[in-house]
Amino acid sequence: xxxxxxxxxxxxxxxxxxxxxxCNYSYGGTVNLFWYVQYPGxxxxxxxxxxxxxxxxxxxxxxEAEFIKxxxxxxxxxxxxxxxxxxEYFCAVNxxxxxxxxxxxxxxxxSVKP
Amino acid sequence: GAGVSQSPSNxxxxxxxxxxxxxxxxxxxxALYWYRQSLGQGLEFLxxxxxxxxxxxxxxxxxxxxxERTGGSVxxxxxxxxxxxxxxxxxxxxxLGGITDTQYFGPGxxxxxL
Numbered sequence: 001x002x003x004x005x006x007x008x009x010x011x012x013x014x015x016x017x018x019x020x021x022x023c024n025y026s027y028g029g030t031v032n033l034f035w036y037v038q039y040p041g042x043x044x045x046x047x048x049x050x051x052x053x054x055x056x057x058x059x060x061x062x063x064e065a066e067f068i069k070x071x072x073x074x075x076x077x078x079x080x081x082x083x084x085x086x087x088e089y090f091c092a093v094n095x096x097x098x099x100x101x102x103x104x105x106x107x108x109x110x111s112v113k114p
Numbered sequence: 115g116a117g118v119s120q121s122p123s124n125x126x127x128x129x130x131x132x133x134x135x136x137x138x139x140x141x142x143x144x145a146l147y148w149y150r151q152s153l154g155q156g157l158e159f160l161x162x163x164x165x166x167x168x169x170x171x172x173x174x175x176x177x178x179x180x181x182e183r184t185g186g187s188v189x190x191x192x193x194x195x196x197x198x199x200x201x202x203x204x205x206x207x208x209x210l211g212g213i214t215d216t217q218y219f220g221p222g223x224x225x226x227x228l
Binding site for chain 2: 046092
């Protein structure tokens with residue numbers, strides 16, 4: 001079965017540190033890739049997505065992610081985190097074709113110390 | 115504009131009772147998804163409605179779970195004979211219908227089964 005792995009359960013950083021959150025998926029066919037974020041007390045919202053074209057995708061709030069097909073990876077990065085980035089981050093995949101439902105990783109909680 | 119809304123926000127019920135959870139998608143969105151978020155299991159897909167097509171029920175964990183979508187808009191998720199393992203946050207999302215379209219999530223219904 002298709003799965004999504006997020007390697008870090010909880011990441012703690014100081015402000016201005018660089019961030020990279022890992023995401024790997026298991027499906028070998030065409031996939032669409034998403035990163036969602038859930039700030040404390042708020043809804044899940046989309047950070048960025050990739051479905052074709054330039055494998056380096058830029059999203060909101062200075063986040064970016066790179067799709068590396070050979071590694072089945074879609075890691076999320078930010079060069080300098082802020083306290084306001086404290087949230088839970090979810091990587092998700094759906095398959096090319098007609099299946100729109102998302103398969104999520106278990107999430108990575110990011111805590112940024114001021 | 116109005117986002118996805120869900121009601122109730124919290125529901126406490128006794129084991130064995132039936133519950134109904136409601137989702138109002140964003141107007142004009144043809145696709146509607148139900149997920150559930152529980153400790154240890156992360157975010158799991160439950161069911162997917164796309165326009166007038168038959169729903170994709172492949173994520174429903176048992177036949178105690180069912181959902182309907184009336185008039186292509188509001189959806190109700192019903193859990194019959196609730197069990198303690200049904201305790202979770204039930205999330206609804208809607209989108210314009212394409213598999214690369216962003217899914218917009220509601221605030222969720224927190225279900226607690228005593």
